[in-house]
Amino acid sequence: MSAEEVTQIREQAKATYHSSYVMWANHLPWSWQVYKRLSEIVSKWKQCKNQGKILNIGAGRNTYGLDPYRTFNIDQNLAMLEGLQNAVSCSADALPFKSNSFDMVLCVGSIVAYCPLTEVLREVNRLLVPGGKFLLHYESSWSLEFLGTPTFKATVAVADTFNDGDKEKAWVYSPEFVEFQLESMGFKVLKQEVIHLLSPLIYRITKSEPFAAKFARFDRVLARFVPNGFAENQILFIEKL
Numbered sequence: 001m002s003a004e005e006v007t008q009i010r011e012q013a014k015a016t017y018h019s020s021y022v023m024w025a026n027h028l029p030w031s032w033q034v035y036k037r038l039s040e041i042v043s044k045w046k047q048c049k050n051q052g053k054i055l056n057i058g059a060g061r062n063t064y065g066l067d068p069y070r071t072f073n074i075d076q077n078l079a080m081l082e083g084l085q086n087a088v089s090c091s092a093d094a095l096p097f098k099s100n101s102f103d104m105v106l107c108v109g110s111i112v113a114y115c116p117l118t119e120v121l122r123e124v125n126r127l128l129v130p131g132g133k134f135l136l137h138y139e140s141s142w143s144l145e146f147l148g149t150p151t152f153k154a155t156v157a158v159a160d161t162f163n164d165g166d167k168e169k170a171w172v173y174s175p176e177f178v179e180f181q182l183e184s185m186g187f188k189v190l191k192q193e194v195i196h197l198l199s200p201l202i203y204r205i206t207k208s209e210p211f212a213a214k215f216a217r218f219d220r221v222l223a224r225f226v227p228n229g230f231a232e233n234q235i236l237f238i239e240k241l
């Protein structure tokens with residue numbers, strides 16, 4: 001992970017998420033499916049602790065219905081905080097809050113695809129109270145989209161991938177690396193959900209995002225038989241011990 005790569009991907013994210021960016025457009029099936037599943041997952045997650053302060057990292061104008069009186073929203077792009085209360089423009093790896101000041105942290109929408117995971121984990125670890133709950137979404141280097149490329153199964157890599165039909169570069173991580181980082185910082189993974197398990201393989205073969213997205217309907221059944229690390233999107237329910 002070179003400093004140049006970190007800067008390049010950060011700048012790309014600043015340019016992508018501008019004021020007229022349409023988040024999770026419903027005519028783009030791949031990202032719409034991610035959004036629908038993320039919404040279901042966040043709905044479940046927010047019931048796991050019903051009091052205290054919540055931090056929404058990389059809000060992207062979206063709070064997933066979290067209580068506005070308890071939620072602080074941060075995003076590095078000011079435009080992505082429009083309409084949100086308790087909004088602070090800053091980067092996920094340098095959060096201007098006191099230690100032990102949050103009970104729950106939400107970090108979904110692949111924020112760690114644009115910002116180094118270990119730096120974000122260090123900040124979340126500092127901010128969460130013991131017993132606090134954390135929902136983390138990252139993109140796996142085991143995704144079958146990368147089969148046969150040097151990115152496949154890399155510990156950490158800058159992947160050439162896509163976002164809403166456009167090419168982009170993103171950080172991807174191996175599930176073993178993420179689990180190791182979490183454990184060594186004193187987090188415990190309680191549960192895992194995945195999105196886009198077979199579809200990345202179909203994308204690898206056809207290079208058609210809309211066609212490949214059709215195969216996401218098999219995710220839930222396949223997830224019982226195929227190692228879940230192969231899915232593009234990994235969502236972890238985490239507790240700080």
Ligand SMILES: C[S@@+](CC[C@H](N)C(=O)[O-])C[C@H]1O[C@@H](n2cnc3c(N)ncnc32)[C@H](O)[C@@H]1O
Nearest residue numbers: 017058059060062076080091092108109114115
């Ligand atoms: C795909 S959007 C997800 C938005 C929202 N979390 C959701 O799930 O709908 C990614 C968001 O992360 C923000 N972002 C990217 N890099 C960031 C960083 N280093 N610090 C804070 N926000 C960042 C972008 O500005 C964008 O709003």
